[in-house]
Amino acid sequence: MTATGDRLSTLARGLSAPKGFVDASLTAPAVKAIRLLGGIPAPEALPVEAIARASAQLWQDPDAAIASLQYSPAHGFAALRDWIANREGVDPGRIVVTNGGMHGLSLSVLTVVERGATVAVDDPVFPGFLWALEVSTTGILPVPVEADGFDVEHLARRLAAGERIAAAYTVPDFHNPAQVSLSAAKRQALIELAERHGFYVIVDNPYRELRFAGRDQGVAVFNDSDRAIHVNTFTKTLGPGWRVGWLVLPAHLVDPVIRLRNRLDVHTSSVTQGIVERLVTGDNQWFDRMVGDATALYRERAGVLVDALHEHLPGAFEIQAPEGGLFLWPRLTDDGLDPAALFRRAAANGVVYQQGEFFAADPRQRSSARHLRFAYSDRTPQELREAVRRLAQAF
């Protein structure tokens, strides 16, 4: 054996090591720390019994069982695509089933983002998107996320000043981490800007189904534009473990995305598609009922967390009550407080969360560092109250 590690591709060498966001997730500072870290479904909200039934039916149906064990079309299972297309209000030919949301982001980036190009991104931003983007470019144009989402006017001004972008990335519903939703007016404005300037909008929408307050701002404006790639997934509803999601693509991007998949992974697992297809198409109300139950759980948990923060740490945070999704993004009101020191004390005291600084797209902006990201979805009300008590002690 010769010892070597020097013949990696430029691409492989260029991928950054995990930092910040991931490091914090890996920290296990106190035994039995309460983890408010990941935006993952509550175990109680995952429909294990229905999955067991759908799965048993699949393996007992000889034709379906064999179809789930053999190769299947790169676009995805037909009845599953039909069901998704019906919910999205588009032609099934525009749906491509993916291996989850991150895979959808990655396929989008590889298809429309030129190497070294610039992409406008939410600021604060979901760090996972910057990782996906790194395969093509590290050139980003951070765009502030306001109370009604991505600042379209800011981007318009930058474009008017001569900036050129290949794509704009935003999470329109229950933003990660900033919890807000993009207003209907801004959705329209963003798409018009994209059509005028000829860039793509990568619309990352994993939390869309999880609304428990406020008004849906609509996705038809995305699905009706040939400048929007609408990325979605069953991760936050049926569970991350499936690795099943979908893209709503402009018709002209379907073939390029399929050609890419022919090279990368052939198709999404026929086994997972076979089970998920049965789950969602077997009873047409089932998915909405299941999501309704999960959302009721998240509404309760969000409320418990907000109430506990007001009770135990009155005035310490500026807090917006979430309208859906899995995150609370409170802002520290005391500008003299060091958030890194607070995190260390909290961790030592048995509660961990994501520090806001990890979500800054522009490392020069200091506003994200004044925030904490709490994921409340997979903690019980009792754990959430205890987490806040421990956090209060850290203050």
Added chain:
Amino acid sequence: MTATGDRLSTLARGLSAPKGFVDASLTAPAVKAIRLLGGIPAPEALPVEAIARASAQLWQDPDAAIASLQYSPAHGFAALRDWIANREGVDPGRIVVTNGGMHGLSLSVLTVVERGATVAVDDPVFPGFLWALEVSTTGILPVPVEADGFDVEHLARRLAAGERIAAAYTVPDFHNPAQVSLSAAKRQALIELAERHGFYVIVDNPYRELRFAGRDQGVAVFNDSDRAIHVNTFTKTLGPGWRVGWLVLPAHLVDPVIRLRNRLDVHTSSVTQGIVERLVTGDNQWFDRMVGDATALYRERAGVLVDALHEHLPGAFEIQAPEGGLFLWPRLTDDGLDPAALFRRAAANGVVYQQGEFFAADPRQRSSARHLRFAYSDRTPQELREAVRRLAQAF
């Protein structure tokens, strides 16, 4: 809406349209044509009952069910990696679970093949590898596949003459399409050449388990070298639909591959890993028994096909009896026969197969075009005999 299709990345624009290999697969020339097209498992060989049991156990075990519905490590499920590592004779830390063999090839290419670099490939070659390669390069150095596999001496001469390659690609066991296996001596010689010249060997080994005659030439030489990436999959044993495979990586490539996966698809489905892990680890003899039953089926089918060709088309082909795998690669003995015209007549007569020309890595070499690739695995003996009768009429 503006009509646009002109803002694709250079990468997306550069991916070729499907041709040849895929077109032929899509041809359905005669109603009820007998298809000898794809190297896929026989439906009868797929262990549906065992899968149903493992799956039912998984969903009835509350902890395992939740683990299969949540995120899981990018490297793969621990017990599954242990089982694979034990069979491969390597440390589990060197195993990365993939979404099947093609995904393993794609990860290998993206990790070690520089953009625009040259890669030595089998000639004839599995066309899927050239597609996977296209994401990084179209630069290939075709290396003839002989009766004992990849012509290592040919490559050595080209390297001595100044040629530089990033990697060499070969299918060592039951070659697709050429049916042969790489001799133990050549395996050793290829690895020594790679270590001397500092390139990687991408060892694509999906048919390895399916031996029914002859002697195993061993894989320890690959698994012991830090210049070999050993790509494998459950596709030809448990079925292509799982999209579960694995890489045996040199230790220094594990982190680069994981960083890439962090960007591309996060991890292989926890659901499929959960079921496959139960299948293979529940009873330590089960996998070998299952593969033994499947291989007995393929031995019988290969024999039926060879016998029928000798009986109905005596002297028409030069035939080697397969020692395993899913393919027969007979050579037409009549140099005056037009293989494309033969294919059209055969298709019109109700039998389709892959034409040899689609597997030529070097389009100037004409020897592949003198071959036919018959996949016998998923056709019954009766269908195989009828296919040969139809082919004989086409002659």
